Amino acid sequence: MLRVAVVGSGPSGVYTAQSLVQQHDVPDVRVDVLDRLPCPYGLVRYGVAPDHEKIKSLQGNLRTVLEEDRVRFLGNVEVGGPELGPERLLELYHAVVYCVGAARDRRLDVPGEDLPGVSAATDFVSWYSAHPDAADGGFALDGVRSAVVIGAGNVAVDVTRMLARGEDELRPTDMPEPALGALAGSGVRDVRMVARRGPAQGKFTTKELRELGTLPGVAISVDPAELALDPAFADPAALPAVNRRNVEVLRAWAGAGPDPALPRRITLRFFLRPVELLAGPDGRVGAVRFERTLAEPDGRVRGTGAYEDIEAQLVLRAVGYKGVPLPGLPFDAASGTVPHAAGRVLRDGAPAPGEYVAGWIKRGPTGVIGTNRPCAKETAGSLLADAALLAARPVAPDPLAALRAAGLRPVEWGGWLSIESAERSLGRSLGRGSVKIPDWQGLLAAAEQPA
Known part of the structure; x- marks a missing residue:
């Protein structure tokens, strides 16, 4: 089994996960999609204007990938802090793909x-x-x-x-x-x-x-x-x-x-x-x-x-927009990106085993949502080409258990479904359709409720 962490659940992260599990050259690839937020979809949820229902409907395509048996969504997991930096991630996963976007204006x-x-x-x-x-x-x-x-x-x-x-x-x-x-x-x-x-x-x-x-x-x-x-x-x-x-x-x-x-x-x-x-x-x-x-x-x-x-x-x-450095990863301040070769992270000019990038942190804030698909496919191709070498390295048997042991409280897919249910209920109480919960406390409380 090849265990991969994808950091970021926006289009670039989900397209990367899709490219990894919907291929036949490397069997038994399992992907955990980690996100700092308890909700998936990145800028499709939090960047597309609310009156653009057609574009927002792309969430349905992303949802299909995140509901794959070999893909696991883990929200409320912040990467880059003392509990979960790049070094620790490589103890839990054979490979890590950073799809963290460009967070600064x-x-x-x-x-x-x-x-x-x-x-x-x-x-x-x-x-x-x-x-x-x-x-x-x-x-x-x-x-x-x-x-x-x-x-x-x-x-x-x-x-x-x-x-x-x-x-x-x-x-x-x-x-x-x-x-x-x-x-x-x-x-x-x-x-x-x-x-x-x-x-x-x-x-x-x-x-x-x-x-x-x-x-x-x-x-x-x-x-x-x-x-x-x-x-x-x-x-x-x-x-x-x-x-x-x-x-x-x-x-x-x-x-x-x-x-x-x-x-x-x-x-x-x-x-x-x-x-x-x-x-x-x-x-x-x-x-x-x-x-x-x-x-x-x-x-x-x-x-x-x-x-x-x-x-x-x-x-x-x-x-x-401009990318921001993630602690523990190399960063080019001029371009706001992580140095890479075909998605492989470069440290001191050489590919760093097991570390990859896709999306805006790879190429800069350019293109439209669909541009992320070929970008993710290129990175996934590099990772799959390295699969034999990556899989030879031992990793933790259960990354989720290790995350919980570190004091993190991951929101799994069922928790996200509970958030969706709570937002529908909120909308009904206001005489509207589904209405987003706007605060951390409300989202995390909703995630604990039955869907």
Whole structure:
């Protein structure tokens, strides 16, 4: 038997487990999928916007893998602490695959970034997705009329859309009641999504972008003069297909103009980079100062020395993720990844026996959910190629017993089913569908109840 630990139960971790057990070259592979949280699915549960039911339905595919006889989910198991570092894991398992993602958001590094009212979009997402690590108190949206979202990727589009949605659209989702109440009752009327480069360089997918134009009661505003600053705007034919479609969507919006009768507005701005966040009279953020940029032939932008202040009582930065080091593993701070060769962890330039990586901690925060599948398959292929050598090393006969002996309280699959049941019951009590439990205490208590 080849015992493998996969650290992380998001798409990259589950796809890795799938590649290991649904193959025939190496018999009797058993996989424990460990997660720090008591709930599986990673960013599919805690990163996909609650109004995106189709994407969230991917949980069903991940569930099928985690219910395989040779796969065991063990939540509430934190790797990297004193009880369970990489060295101890290799005493319990023949191989360990780290699929821990990229947990830190990138900062703007401009004055005023720490003003009240300025946050990472990832923190905002964690709040409305009921992540148990979300800051106590959440986001107070009272008094917020205008919001600025800095970034041009799908996370920026998600938080922009969530700020602009009304209560009727949010109530059917599984977001926790406090977030629902705050978003539904907010006075946000203007949301501006601002990018430092042009429309042809947007990182959002066309489907996500188009969705902004379908929100009830929301006008879309795009300045055609600002779009025209992009050299590819006039003729996008040479752009990659996704970028070309994005430009075509923006051109259509710019040509139509916003409907002034609608109560809320989303404005997409381009070629503006933040240089300072300005305090309002109450000491909270009151505006963002941007510098106009222009495109260079190499695709970069340069500042022009022209500035514009945009009002905002809430500023969310969505300028990317970065991996964080896991104690005991090598780490490249520049790329935010673990050094590897085809998924094999490299220590001092040489493959470390039994240690592997997949997902964002392997390749950086790039691609969409599906990108994790070939990434995981490559890593699993490397591990399976090493199987004979790995299996020759003795390991603990029962990793779960060893984890419990170390004082850990793993939540097994039955515990997760109990959490699901508790969330359905919570939703019924609120006259809604399933509603997420947003705190550690509630999740762990629910895991102890019968499903």
